[in-house]
């Protein structure tokens with residue numbers, strides 16, 4: 001599996017907030033088609049790393065490459081156009097939009113998002129709109145939400161809200177999907193079902209970079225794990241190497257999440 005090329009390369013990346021080195025000279029790469037987990041204690045710099053990759057914030061130093069493209073400090077929409085999509089640690093859904101409408105936002109990139117053709121409803125625009133709607137149907141069927149397409153997204157169960165976010169992310173046709181603690185706050189059943197969904201997404205050829213505290217999830221799903229602490233890479237390898245690694249145990253010592 002690891003014979004494939006890197007889809008994402010993070011090279012000597014640093015970001016400080018005041019005196020806090022949130023990400024400190026961090027280098028790692030994500031192999032195409034892998035499920036790659038980022039783990040580390042609270043405050044280790046995981047969410048900052050995701051914000052750097054997706055262009056929400058710019059690094060002080062270092063480079064981020066997606067295949068052969070330098071995406072460092074590009075605008076988030078440009079990075080999305082390069083094929084990077086994400087879900088957030090705290091689910092972000094608009095309260096007055098249906099499941100279908102929410103997922104459809106993701107096709108904004110796909111349809112070009114230009115205003116004038118939309119107002120004039122040109123033939124080309126209508127064709128793209130039809131294709132986008134078909135694609136959303138496909139995606140909602142895939143994530144198991146088609147029957148709920150007309151319900152308000154924010155009114156669904158927590159697990160299904162996460163599915164809506166994933167559908168919206170998939171609608172941008174990503175090659176790399178970033179999931180920031182996607183099962184936090186989920187019950188066991190929801191967690192298990194979401195894990196199955198991530199495997200299905202990955203089987204479609206989408207590389208997954210996932211932040212998680214749930215070690216069962218990490219060990220079951222991941223091909224590769226990068227452990228970070230104080231913004232630095234502590235150790236990396238497949239689950240069997242990371243599992244019970246002394247440095248990882250030490251970093252987590254006294255913290256509840258290692259027992260998860």
Ligand SMILES: Nc1ncnc2c1ncn2[C@@H]1O[C@H](COP(=O)(O)OP(=O)(O)OP(=O)(O)O)[C@@H](O)[C@H]1O
Nearest residue numbers: 017020021022040041042043044045046047048049
């Ligand atoms: N916008 C910000 N301004 C100031 N400090 C920040 C900011 N964002 C993050 N930090 C600090 O940077 C460090 C890394 O935070 P980050 O949220 O990336 O960690 P994390 O590994 O995602 O933590 P958690 O597991 O708790 O979500 C922390 O010390 C945090 O307080």
